[in-house]
Amino acid sequence: MKPFSSLRPIFSALRRHKAAVTLLVLEIALTMAVLGNLLFIVHQSAVLQRESTGVPTNDIAMIQSMVIGRNPHGNTVTDNLAVLRSVPGVVAASFGPAPMMGAWWSPIYSNAGRTRMVAHANVFSGSQDYAQTLDAHLIAGHVPAAGSIPDVTATSPTTLVPALITQQLAQRLFPGRSALGRVLYDRNHSMRIVGIVDTLRAALTGRSSDNDSILIEQRYDQVMGGLWLIRSRPGQMAHVFPLAENAMRKANPANVVGETSLLQAFITSTFAGARAINRILMAITAILLIVTALGVSGLASFWVQQRTRHIGTRRALGATRGAILRHFQAENLIIVSMGVVLGAALTIGLNVLLMQRFAQPRLPLQYVAFGALAMWLLGQLAVLGPALRAARVPPTTAMRAA
Numbered sequence: 582m583k584p585f586s587s588l589r590p591i592f593s594a595l596r597r598h599k600a601a602v603t604l605l606v607l608e609i610a611l612t613m614a615v616l617g618n619l620l621f622i623v624h625q626s627a628v629l630q631r632e633s634t635g636v637p638t639n640d641i642a643m644i645q646s647m648v649i650g651r652n653p654h655g656n657t658v659t660d661n662l663a664v665l666r667s668v669p670g671v672v673a674a675s676f677g678p679a680p681m682m683g684a685w686w687s688p689i690y691s692n693a694g695r696t697r698m699v700a701h702a703n704v705f706s707g708s709q710d711y712a713q714t715l716d717a718h719l720i721a722g723h724v725p726a727a728g729s730i731p732d733v734t735a736t737s738p739t740t741l742v743p744a745l746i747t748q749q750l751a752q753r754l755f756p757g758r759s760a761l762g763r764v765l766y767d768r769n770h771s772m773r774i775v776g777i778v779d780t781l782r783a784a785l786t787g788r789s790s791d792n793d794s795i796l797i798e799q800r801y802d803q804v805m806g807g808l809w810l811i812r813s814r815p816g817q818m819a820h821v822f823p824l825a826e827n828a829m830r831k832a833n834p835a836n837v838v839g840e841t842s843l844l845q846a847f848i849t850s851t852f853a854g855a856r857a858i859n860r861i862l863m864a865i866t867a868i869l870l871i872v873t874a875l876g877v878s879g880l881a882s883f884w885v886q887q888r889t890r891h892i893g894t895r896r897a898l899g900a901t902r903g904a905i906l907r908h909f910q911a912e913n914l915i916i917v918s919m920g921v922v923l924g925a926a927l928t929i930g931l932n933v934l935l936m937q938r939f940a941q942p943r944l945p946l947q948y949v950a951f952g953a954l955a956m957w958l959l960g961q962l963a964v965l966g967p968a969l970r971a972a973r974v975p976p977t978t979a980m981r982a983a
Contacts (some may be wrong), residue, residue, distance in 0.1 A: 609920025635780030677707020722776030
């Protein structure tokens with residue numbers, strides 16, 4: 582007599598319950614496909630939220646203001662920057678956009694005639710000390726010198742403006758060559774590269790173009806409104822920020838201070854919707870896993886109930902409890918494995934669909950492997966209860982049934 586764990590009775594039982602087995606295999610396959618892709622989407626979103634913009638976001642704050650009417654006390658950029666720099670704890674201040682807010686996506690040309698476009702880039706344009714305020718990590722060259730910064734009112738498309746460029750964009754435009762001293766052009770500026778920074782992301786979308794950035798400085802005199810940036814000493818912004826807001830209101834009544842925010846708080850709030858979606862996706866994943874586990878457990882329980890006499894007969898012929906337990910575990914493993922094979926194909930197919938419709942990145946194969954392992958583990962855990970009940974069926978059950 583072959584052991585009860587032989588595969589022959591397992592396949593015989595599966596053939597007798599083709600409809601139930603097919604439905605369970607499809608359920609496992611669909612769960613695996615959804616599981617792998619949802620986990621990948623959630624992980625990608627979490628990675629983006631942790632991505633560095635290249636500047637010390639915890640030490641930078643933004644103050645939006647609008648000048649209303651005339652102010653006898655003056656409302657020049659120089660006046661406002663002097664007020665902000667006088668606040669204890671402020672180490673730099675400037676006027677201009679911040680990462681995630683305000684850079685423009687511009688075509689970049691290699692000739693003064695603007696006929697040879699070589700790239701698109703995020704152009705950050707700010708006032709004097711803009712680079713110092715953002716404090717991106719400089720890896721070559723220097724920040725724009727005060728004497729080399731042209732006045733914005735006197736700047737023409739032919740005026741050379743000092744610029745910093747990200748290392749990624751520099752390598753793309755000048756592979757194997759130094760970018761320092763090179764001149765690039767957008768629609769409104771001629772930009773001489775004086776420094777290279779490691780990272781300066783205009784957005785956090787996951788696209789490589791987020792870090793194709795150029796920073797330029799120009800002298801501003803009058804502005805009617807916009808974004809003022811301040812950078813504090815490390816760890817002091819929570820104390821410095823309200824002082825800077827109050828100083829700006831007090832020194833210049835014509836300034837109507839609008840939205841203000843720490844840069845890190847702004848970035849965090851930007852991803853609030855993404856975090857909510859991630860929680861929903863994780864809840865959907867958990868529900869799918871629970872439903873699948875209940876399906877596996879329910880089918881196993883039904884089969885145990887149907888086979889009570891058969892199990893008792895096997896026990897009477899010498900099958901041990903362990904053999905009964907292994908039989909149901911092996912049976913479940915075969916069913917889940919069929920679902921995993923189909924699920925692997927569905928996982929990849931669903932990812933291809935998402936790539937075509939929503940520009941989703943290609944799914945790494947480790948997510949397919951993780952989904953398979955999760956299904957195998959889930960199946961073994963779900964069948965354990967019914968299998969243990971089957972193992973406790975006594976040999977006398979066969980005689981009572983007879």
